Amino acid sequence: xxxxxxxxxxxxxxxxxxxxxxxxxxxxxxxxxxxxxxxxxxxxxxxxxxxxxxxxxxxxxxxxxxxxxxxxxxxxxxxxxxxxxxxxxxxxxxxxxxxxxxxxxxxxxxxxxxxxxxxxxxxxxxxxxxxxxxxxxxxxxxxxxxxxxxxxxxxxxxxxxxxxxxxxxxxxxxxxxxxxxxxxxxxxxxxxxxxxxxxxxxxxxxxxxxxxxxxxxxxxxxxxxxx
Amino acid sequence: xxxxxxxxxxxxxxxxxxxxxxxxxxxxxxxxxxxxxxxxxxxxxxxxxxxxxxxxxxxxxxxxxxxxxxxxxxxxxxxxxxxxxxxxxxxxxxxxxxxxxxxxxxxxxxxxxxxxxxxxxxxxxxxxxxxxxxxxxxxxxxxxxxxxxxxxxxxxxxxxxxxxxxxxxxxxxxxxxxxxxxxxxxxxxxxxxxxxxxxxxxxxxxxxxxxxxxxxxxxxxxxxxxx
Numbered sequence: 001x002x003x004x005x006x007x008x009x010x011x012x013x014x015x016x017x018x019x020x021x022x023x024x025x026x027x028x029x030x031x032x033x034x035x036x037x038x039x040x041x042x043x044x045x046x047x048x049x050x051x052x053x054x055x056x057x058x059x060x061x062x063x064x065x066x067x068x069x070x071x072x073x074x075x076x077x078x079x080x081x082x083x084x085x086x087x088x089x090x091x092x093x094x095x096x097x098x099x100x101x102x103x104x105x106x107x108x109x110x111x112x113x114x115x116x117x118x119x120x121x122x123x124x125x126x127x128x129x130x131x132x133x134x135x136x137x138x139x140x141x142x143x144x145x146x147x148x149x150x151x152x153x154x155x156x157x158x159x160x161x162x163x164x165x166x167x168x169x170x171x172x173x174x175x176x177x178x179x180x181x182x183x184x185x186x187x188x189x190x191x192x193x194x195x196x197x198x199x200x201x202x203x204x205x206x207x208x209x210x211x212x213x214x215x216x217x218x219x220x221x222x223x224x225x226x227x
Numbered sequence: 228x229x230x231x232x233x234x235x236x237x238x239x240x241x242x243x244x245x246x247x248x249x250x251x252x253x254x255x256x257x258x259x260x261x262x263x264x265x266x267x268x269x270x271x272x273x274x275x276x277x278x279x280x281x282x283x284x285x286x287x288x289x290x291x292x293x294x295x296x297x298x299x300x301x302x303x304x305x306x307x308x309x310x311x312x313x314x315x316x317x318x319x320x321x322x323x324x325x326x327x328x329x330x331x332x333x334x335x336x337x338x339x340x341x342x343x344x345x346x347x348x349x350x351x352x353x354x355x356x357x358x359x360x361x362x363x364x365x366x367x368x369x370x371x372x373x374x375x376x377x378x379x380x381x382x383x384x385x386x387x388x389x390x391x392x393x394x395x396x397x398x399x400x401x402x403x404x405x406x407x408x409x410x411x412x413x414x415x416x417x418x419x420x421x422x423x424x425x426x427x428x429x430x431x432x433x434x435x436x437x438x439x440x441x442x443x444x445x446x447x448x449x450x451x452x453x454x
Binding site: 120 | 253373387391415
């Protein structure tokens, strides 16, 4: 293995180990020594890659941000109806939270750490939700009397709640939860000519058993852990 | 002042000071020395009242639990329609989160600390929501096709989301947010003969300017802080 490749593997192992620690104990209670040991790396090697715990947390958040950006960019470029795009993106995000430790830890960090300069995952999601609801409004796809801003409040609050509750019980991060949410909300949000065209279970999620998501990120995570 | 009274005041000052620290920095980053200093109490006096940070956190959570229990017990004994009881209780809880530092810190602890033996504020709320929705179902007050369990998922997730988002921006804990939530959800949840009888702004919240709640707990908190 080339030196550069090996360095990249170690860096990824540290990010994964940090994510596991942050996800389990929170940022403040996690220690650089424990994170390094878990990654099978000396503290010296740690400092070759990261200045301190803070910069490691920034790397975890940055990975989570990239994952979220991939989901929202892909969604923003879709020409499906905006409400379907929103449902699909929320399924994709929750599925990713369920399967990818680094994304889950990134969101938890964004709640734990008080650092306003760090770009916030939650507000990135919130902006996306607001944008799609404005689009739904201009498409004439919202039911009469539904204000895009009210809908954005409810959708942002609910998806945040699923993420937080999912820390204690992964059942909250199931496809069933997200589908229940949209099954309830869709007929209220959507103009009557739209309702039949929208699928609360998501239009682009690989079909599962209804209880779980297909989890494409798991093998990647396992590979990280082993490296 | 009698000795017992003074001891009780010191105990309350420590609980309030701990709540302020937990709310601001999280549990793990808060120190007994800082909490004592903030309460104007020596570390020796601290240990007269509490064994350690853990037992102080338990006292904060216990106060928050009492506050939540008062809201849900009072709601459980109401003979208003269950959906109105739910709306009123969510307004009361969010208003309390906004105005009472100890309750806010209690909820945050329930997210920060990994201790399964400690009774969970969130599940207390979740049980209440589920109970009221079952009651709404047996009242025949739910719209056709609305499963009480789906509705419980959405309401629990949304109220949890408001609580968490409210840490960064109190606007989420405004009466306006909670009203927007019910304005959107009520017409979907309620059977048509019920919709006109339900008030998304809450039937028993003191009327405010629409943006804020009357905050009865604030003077109490101020008194605590000064004691």
